[in-house]
Amino acid sequence: METLANLESFAKSAELRSFSEAARRLGLTPAAVSRNVATLERNLGVRLLQRSTRRITLTEAGERFLDSIGGSLDTLQSAIEETASGAAEPAGVLRVSLSPTLGQAYILPLLPDFLRRYPRVRPEWHFESRQVDLVHEGYDLAIGGGFELSPGIVARGLAPAHIVAVASPAYLQGVADIPGHPEALGQLRGIAMRSTATGRIRKWTMLGPEGEQAAVALNEDIVMNDPASVREATRLGLGVALLALPDVLTDLAEGRLVRLVPDWHADAGMISLYYASRRLLPGKTRVFVDFLIERFRRLGYAESFDATARRELRVRGSMRKQKR
Known part of the structure; x- marks a missing residue:
């Protein structure tokens, strides 16, 4: 009967491709993890991991064994944790x-x-x-x-996760015509966001009230890679930005920002x-x-957080009054 320590050492080493990293996660030394895996391999009579100076990889037998114990090991670990901490008091x-x-x-x-x-x-x-x-x-x-x-x-x-177009009232005071369609946002100064994951400027296609689509050609006058910084730049009146509605709800409610083309939004899932x-x-x-x-x-x-809510459409009318 294999010990839980041997199985945990093997599973964590296989997931992380490293005895050192597995040891850190399990609170053991790398030597102890390596020894546990070696004991498991000796008891099973088969090599589970291939070692090299750079990393470890699963053998074909190791892959089959990991698949077979994965769910059972998770359940056993969780059961032990639940019992140790007390089911009525998670810890x-x-x-x-x-x-x-x-x-x-x-x-x-x-x-x-x-x-x-x-x-x-x-x-x-x-x-x-x-x-x-x-x-x-x-x-x-x-x-x-x-x-x-x-x-x-x-x-x-x-x-x-809905994306909306926003700008500050101060910036819009200098705009002759408030855009009524996403394609017209390209007439304004844009604050674009660069994805930290891809390194590319985020591009959005907005959805209208009847499900119609329109690509947004937001100008890249200012580029940042952090949503909070984009929001702050927008508050400062530097241009129009596309931001997640939860990130700007308070600003919209308190008048620091105004939602443009309020019939439209982009869907980020x-x-x-x-x-x-x-x-x-x-x-x-x-x-x-x-x-x-x-x-x-x-x-x-x-x-x-639903950009299609009727309450958000009031922004358009309030901006028209401001423009007058």
Whole structure:
């Protein structure tokens, strides 16, 4: 009967392609991890990993073995964690990656209530504008939009990720004709955003009230790679930008920004929770997922983040009054 330590050392080393990185995640020394894997191979009578000076790779037998134990090992690890911490009291470090703007404005304010309910959970949150590798980087979950789902990762939708065109009232005071169609946004000074993932300028196609489409030729007068910085530049009156509606809701409500072509929006998919697929999630992860889904529902964030809501159309009329 193989020990859990041997199986964990093999599975983590296979996932991370490194004894050193596996050791760091498991709280062991690289020598201990290597020894555990060697013991497993000796007991099975087959080589599971090929070692080299640079990295390790799975043999054909190793791939079959990893596939066969993957789900069972996850379930066993989760069961041990649940039992050790007490099923009624989840515990442990909750490592989360989340968008800075969305996270600080909407997720962080929910943390005090969550910690009152689950005081033994210790949040370790990373606010970053990138797609992380949940498994290889050791995250329990990520919150954001536009993630490409790799094998073994699931997504739970929270709210739509709609992109809208915005500018400051001060900037629009100097504009002779407020654009009524996305294609006319090219007549204004643009604040474009460069993707940190691809290095390319983000391009959007906007959707109209009847489902019609229009490409947005936003000028690249100013280019930044961070949504919060683009929003700040827009507040300063430097031009028009395309930003996620959750990032500018407060600015729209308080008049710092105005939504242009309010009948139109771009669809960036969903704001979602991403986590590794397991039949039994660790208690700390499961309760946080359930808590966040319930809070988004109770606070009506899905409706608030929907760019097609009728309340947003009032912006156009208010701007016309300002222009007069």
